[in-house]
Amino acid sequence: MAKIKKYTIGVDIGGTNMKAVLFNGEKTVMNYSLGTPKDTISHMLIMIKALIDPLLEKAEADKVRVSGIGLSVAGAHDFNHHKIAKSPNLPLLDGVKLAEQVHKTMKMPVKMDNDANCFVRAESLIGAAKKFNNVYGIIISTGIGGGWWLNKKIYRGAHGGAGEPGGMVMDFTDTIKLEEAYQRLNQNNSLNMATEAYRGDVLAQRSYEEIGRLLGTACANIVNMVDPEAIVIGGGTVKSSDLFFPEMKKEMTKYIMSPIAASKVKLLKGKLGNDAGAIGAALLVN
């Protein structure tokens, strides 16, 4: 008997672009992108519909049912009330129950999660950390976000406040958080700095070594706390991760307390690239 086929749709709503994927449970069947409207929610809903409609047409052509829509949105979520508490890049979403709104527009089941949780869900289920059930995901781009995939679901903590490595204080004296320390080293300009480092600029290369030290130390703190099977990193910086990955691994190993954890924990680069968020959103719905 043939397996019952169905699709799900995942939409990653970023500060610049929105990306949607039509997903068959294993891989992307079709994807589509549009610029993110920043003026009003009703405009955003129109554009989300415009983004999704071509995928629904494709599903119809394939004679496959679409069971629901998942949304990936950066920022702090209030999971108890199914709303976005604070979106750093899209202030118009602050306090908005976007999943409910999209449900009203599209007449389908809609679920929502933050981008780092969607990233680690996707990488754990079909990506770089596919073999593992205990995976800590870190997204490094302009900010630093995180999510923890534990026993086939996202661990959110008692009040939805878990998985915030960007807020980890890395300098007690001046109370500098991981995200701030990273942004300082990165000079808020990772693209230029990577180009310079690849060209051989010694200062840029040293900055990347420091970034490796910083991220490696933060990963050791994570391991000493939750000891996952693997840490998977994603976000824009993965492209230039060879500039800091060796240093990061070395530092991480150095500061893990348990010798067994130090020798066994895997540090992985995400392999779903820019699609990870949308795929992780598509994986929210069954």
Next chain:
Amino acid sequence: MAKIKKYTIGVDIGGTNMKAVLFNGEKTVMNYSLGTPKDTISHMLIMIKALIDPLLEKAEADKVRVSGIGLSVAGAHDFNHHKIAKSPNLPLLDGVKLAEQVHKTMKMPVKMDNDANCFVRAESLIGAAKKFNNVYGIIISTGIGGGWWLNKKIYRGAHGGAGEPGGMVMDFTDTIKLEEAYQRLNQNNSLNMATEAYRGDVLAQRSYEEIGRLLGTACANIVNMVDPEAIVIGGGTVKSSDLFFPEMKKEMTKYIMSPIAASKVKLLKGKLGNDAGAIGAALLVN
């Protein structure tokens, strides 16, 4: 019908003293202490028997069966191989399968865990955090240990390396760990410093404020990572915790990312005192 009654025995093996409790599932029926032998394992086994025998006699007099013995031992455990990997205070235990040895001597089921796990188990099941199912325990004495009580058991991580807050790097530049930073502020002499602070010594009081800042920041890092319902602190410093608790709470709240977690997480002082380790060990056996 009457509830079937049974006792368990918990033994806390410390660097100076060993303490045993006879436990009825709710509270201590009898307890007994002896100095910790530091010369040979066979001497230690003789003294453990001498410590336990009076409790077995009491159980016999009460006509209650003793179902097993739990051991609480400070240090890094290799939980896969049921042995103590490294004991900072009792080097003679390094690499020793103490539970197996005690089982051979006492002919009863024996289980073993580290002191911080025993502490948080006891405080979560019958102590200060009795209402909660997601509790992070921190023992602060000469060193800093930790354990995480999640869904009615200790969360150990993928390789037994979780729950090591003492190793958390709190100063990225000089890579100072929480335990080191605490020891520096504490001048390795908490008893004298507390006396001085209570007498009104301003420098000692300031050191305690700094300790509060340090521990509060570390707790914020813990909340941003695992977001427990409560953090419970124990160990020798609880006695003088009024000297740093207000500052600790303030700093913790300041650096928690999630506003909901910041307002809801509880910071508690353990209430089982010196018995927590032995009771947590007694709670290891059914």
